[in-house]
Amino acid sequence: MTYSVAVSGASGYAGGEALRLLSAHPGVRIGAVTAHSNAGTRLGELQPHLHSLHEHLLEETTAENLAGHDVVILALPHGASAQMASQLPEGTLVIDAGADHRLEDSRAWEKFYGTTHAGSWPYGLPELPGQREQLRGATRIAVPGCYPTSAMLALQPGFADGLLEHDDVVIVAASGASGAGKALKPHLMGAEVMGGMSPYGVGGGHRHTPEIEQGLSAAAGAPVHISFTPTLAPMSRGILATATAKVKPGTDAARLREAWTNAYDNEPFVHVLPEGQWPSTKAVLGSNHVLMQLAFDEHASRVVVSCAVDNLTKGTAGGAVQSMNLALGLDEATGLDFAAVAP
Template structure:
């Protein structure tokens, strides 16, 4: 089975990562490659690492250029995908790497993004309970945010098994600078970033907060409240998320660390890309760089009654493009790992 694929936003980090993965996909022919302000440029000038596609000329991001493909990836700024997606044929598989179709609550979208809600699509994180079935045959898919990918993978097994309390969840994530996109920003230049860490979106202001709460609430079957703080670290790619929640007593007794660990083992033992590390080994961002893998470890702080889960992903791969390709594979009935059999890069 060979499918034709178009990629918009191909001059940016997310679009470039989608192309990197698709270039090695055994079932894919890459059709239109589009951009907005960079239309007319040679791809190799903007994405010099994509050697096999370097001579391709970027077309303008229009419905006409994207139509006629089996799959369209929209790697566009938040708020830009919905208008184009609405005009693409119903039978085309449209995969939105932006935020436009992730949230179920229209009021949350309007509060954090300041525009009209475009609707909700199946969520492209197959490791969540029930999501593989929701993705099979889907023609519209919303790729999760990079922070929510790591946070939801970290805590969902606990909430899905009624092991965690919903009202005191604290998540702190450290991310590389590529998560902010390719546009020039003073706070992201080398002189500002090298040798320095900084927080942002503090106090519940980050746009991924409602998405994390949505996913954990769906798993728990009740509202979950999250305090989320992102930080910027001096590396180009990767996320290290530390997520903690209070453990719920079971039938009047305390839960053991072994019981907690078993819930994560049961959730991920058969997953091709999500791994609970052996006891005593902790995640590093370098171990998953360039791959669609997520690695995690947990501990039970008995003094505070909290479970602590640390999860590492590559924000551009599992956090964006890898999750998008994985979801495409499921939607079309392809091997879920096709185009994604990449290991991490070291040192």
């Protein structure tokens, strides 16, 4: 069976990445591609790398243009996805690559986003404990944020196995400039970004903080509190997250490694590297794969996990396609099991 898929926000980075993956997916046919200000433009003018889709004309993002497809991927700013999703048929698989349906706590949403909470959908990170069951057959899916994908995958095995303390969790992550979207912003110009790094959202203010806490708390079975600091790195795409947490007394390096390898040994896309080898963003470029390594800082009684993802693939569009496959009953890796680009 071939499923028809529409993509909104097709002129942006997330929408373009979704189309790149879908264009090589053997089980789908790309239908409507929509945008807002770029409606009426030929897709090839804005996404020239999508050769097979050059002649597609960007349509207005309306419920009428998106309806009639088996799957709709919403790559829209927060606030826009919920409004559009509410107008689409219940039987359509709607995958929100934005933030609108990620958080379960309405108070956290209102605090960090300042608008009315639209409710939560099944969360599109299959590697979290019990999450695949929530995604199979789902008709509404919330794709995780890119930072939460890396941070939660980095630490959830330790929390799920009861090896980590629930407070004093520190996550520092560096992201490429594409994580901020395609809109023109002076601080994201090449002259500003290249050759330097800078922090932002410091002091617990980044909107991904409650999402990371939500996922880690679910794995731990109790509230987990984090300090999260994102940084902007001089690269176009990729995230390198370094996550640390206090280890419970009596836990040694061997027990920690056992927890991580047990969690991910059978995962198609998450890989714990051999001891002594550390991940880099270049090693996951353009792929749905995740590389990580961990170490036990005995002096500080902390586990230190370094995790690399491509923010546009596994961190956004790849997560959407992986979740789509599960919801439709396809093999999870369909259209995604390809290597990264190197050098």
